[in-house]
Amino acid sequence: MAGSAGLSPRGWPLLPRFAWFCAVATAAGLALGAAAAAWGRRRTRGELVRVGSVSELFIYPIKSCRGVPVQRAEVTRLGLRKGDLRDRCWTVIKEDGRMLSAKQEPRLVLVSVTCEAGHLTLSAPGMKTLSIPVELPRTNSICSCRRFGVEGEGRDCGDEAAQWITTFLNSEPYRLVHYETDMKTRKPVDFLPVFLPTDEVAYAEGSPILLISEASLEDLNARLEKKIKINNFRPNIVVTGCAPYEEDAWVELLIGQVKLGGHMCCPRCIFTKVHPDTGIMDKKEPLKTLKSYRKCDPSEQHDFKNEPPFGYLYGVDRTGVIQVGDPVYKIIH
Incomplete structure (x- = not known):
């Protein structure tokens, strides 16, 4: 019958019926989105004020070694993670048993570190690449690892890895x-009382997350004769769209569903003078400038000593993906 191709078995025109279904689906999606947003607001229990956007993310698989830029990362209790690459877990x-830092070497x-097919690959100038399994043999010994007098643990990666590192550092x-x-x-609280007993790290200095704004680096560079990169300060999260040092006042942050609890500005040491x-x-910069x-609050003098603050240290109050x-x-209560 002529014209019947445009009718459903119930006699409804297909196009209006399709539009009706789309409208219902859209309304349902909007309702779910609103509910999710409301749930997120209830969980944060405070007013949300946008302070910027994430511009860069970095994972540092081996403590003091080169960072790996990523576009997306899981935020765990111990810091950023992407697949087998976990922040400062080597x-x-x-x-x-004392942990080594670029302050000494x-x-x-x-x-540099990459990871593929369950293997960590190390490379460095003048060295052949070294590949070691992420999942080490259970027969490898477990070592006590110590930093600032606080002990953790680690499984030895074997003699070949030890020889590679020793040869490169000579x-x-x-x-x-x-x-x-x-x-x-x-537990950072064991040497920095401002942290919570629930905050923890593997081999990071004192915090699972370090955040710095682009504006703060730009302000510092305006004072330096020779410009430096963000890599000198080894942040995990870089934020754009705010004023210099505005991050000093971000006590609680929400990024996606990830909630970060700020504890203190990051005291900067001679590591910042190492060209990445x-x-x-360098003999002086950027630490001299x-x-x-940049001065700490007088009440924090015993934590900072003579080290200037730059960037902010966070614990992870709620995990997720960013x-x-x-x-x-920022969350305002």
Whole structure:
């Protein structure tokens, strides 16, 4: 019958019927979105004020070695993660278990890390690449790892990895160890009382998340004769769209469903003087300039000593996924 192609078995015109279904689906989607947003607001229990957007994310798999930029990352209790790459879950240690930093061995920053098919690959100038399994043999020994007098644990990555690191640094014998999820973590509160007992790290200095704004770096660079990169300060999250040092006042943040609890500005040490591309430590900058104008609150003097604040340290109050471009909200109570 002529014209019958446009009718359903019930006699409804197909186009209006399709539009009706789309309208219902759209309304349902909007309702679910509104409910989710309301749930998020209830969970944060405070007013949300947008302060910027995420512009960069970095994971530093091996403590003091080169960072890996990522577009998207899972925020865990111990810091950022993408697949097998977890922030500062490998570290170089001395034979007595003390963790090594680029403060003692600046050339550590030249070691690059990639991960594929369950293997961590290390590369450095003048060295053949080294591949080690993420899942180490259970027969490998578990070492005690110590930083600031606080102990954690790590599984030894084997003699080949130890020889590779020792050869590259051309110094005393070192070993590479890996934190596994059932191992003992370190509690920042044991040496920084502003942190909570629930905050924990594997091998990071004192916090699972370090955040810095682009504006703060730009302000510092305006005072320096020789400009530096954000890599000098090794942030996990970089934020754009705010004023310089505005992050100093962001006590609680919401990025997606991730909630971060701020504890203190980051005291900056001589590590900031290590050039991330050469592994050479500058005699003065940028630390000299930072000290000239960045001062801690007098009540925090015993934590900062003579180290100027730059960037902000956070604990992870609620885990989730974040990505470059995400809006950043501060929570006002």
